[in-house]
Every structure is written in structure tokens, then in C-alpha cells.
Amino acid sequence: MGDTARRIVACIAVENTIAEVYNYCSNRFDEARDFFSDLSREEVNHATILEVAGGYESAGKLPKDIVPVNLPNIFATLDFIVGVYDKVKGKDVSLKDALDLALAMENSKVESYLMETLTKDTDDKVIHNLRKLLLDERSHIEKIQEFIQQRGL
Numbered sequence: 122m123g124d125t126a127r128r129i130v131a132c133i134a135v136e137n138t139i140a141e142v143y144n145y146c147s148n149r150f151d152e153a154r155d156f157f158s159d160l161s162r163e164e165v166n167h168a169t170i171l172e173v174a175g176g177y178e179s180a181g182k183l184p185k186d187i188v189p190v191n192l193p194n195i196f197a198t199l200d201f202i203v204g205v206y207d208k209v210k211g212k213d214v215s216l217k218d219a220l221d222l223a224l225a226m227e228n229s230k231v232e233s234y235l236m237e238t239l240t241k242d243t244d245d246k247v248i249h250n251l252r253k254l255l256l257d258e259r260s261h262i263e264k265i266q267e268f269i270q271q272r273g274l
């Protein structure tokens with residue numbers, strides 16, 4: 122497996138772990154159940170998009186600008202997300218704490234690169250195909266900030 126393929130696999134692990142965190146939050150915070158379960162579903166979708174990107178990569182068709190950050194960076198992010206997961210499981214964590222932790226996860230480079238790559242202007246067919254799988258999703262940072270405001274948290 123080449124370096125790019127490895128990076129994609131590691132990014133899939135990041136997306137799936139974030140999905141787990143949101144799934145946990147949706148079970149824990151009744152008042153935000155649907156909000157978190159939507160986010161969780163979208164993270165699983167990101168993992169799927171990356172799996173498709175991995176397919177393009179193994180066929181030698183992946184555009185250069187879709188290559189994620191280097192492996193040590195991705196693993197550092199994964200460590201960070203696992204740490205967030207531990208924190209969010211703490212017994213005194215409020216909904217507001219969980220949302221702040223969610224924003225910290227979403228601010229990681231690994232989490233934002235897919236959205237940044239797939240939403241920019243390009244004529245590349247592969248990027249267009251992958252973008253279709255995004256289904257016009259808005260950034261999670263935006264969604265979380267909006268939710269915090271709506272609930273007055």
C-alpha cells in the first residue's frame with residue numbers, strides 16, 4: 122500500500138471515530154438527539170466518500186489536491202479525537218461542553234480537508250463525483266455554532 126492509500130485509510134479511521142463520538146452524544150443528550158445523530162450519519166458518509174477516493178487512488182485516478190495531510194498528522198488527530206471521546210464520556214460533561222469539544226474536533230485539519238477539497242471550484246471529474254456524495258452538506262462548524270446560538274448555550 123502506498124503512502125497516499127495509507128493516509129486515506131487513516132482518515133477513514135478519523136471520520137469513523139468522530140461518528141462514534143457523535144453517536145455517543147446523541148444517546149447521552151436527549152435534548153440534542155437528532156442533531157448529533159445527523160452529524161454522526163454525515164461522518165459515516167465522509168468515511169464512505171474516502172473509501173471511494175481510495176478506489177480512485179488504487180486506479181491511479183486520484184487528483185493530487187485531494188491527498189490528505191501526512192500520516193503523523195493524521196495519527197496525531199486520531200489521538201486527539203480519542204482523547205475527546207474520553208472527555209465527553211466524563212460524568213459531569215454538559216451539552217455545552219460536548220458542543221465545545223465537537224467544535225475542537227471539527228477544527229482539526231484532517232476533519233476539514235475533505236470539505237475544503239470537495240467544495241472548491243474545479244473541473245476535475247473525480248472531485249465532482251466525490252462531491253455528489255457530499256449531498257450539499259454544510260460545514261459542521263457552521264451547524265454546531267448555529268445550534269449553540271439557537272439553544273442559547
Ligand SMILES: [Fe+2]
Pocket residue numbers: 136139163164167232
Ligand atoms: Fe467528517
Ligand SMILES: [Fe+2]
Pocket residue numbers: 139164227232261
Ligand atoms: Fe464533521
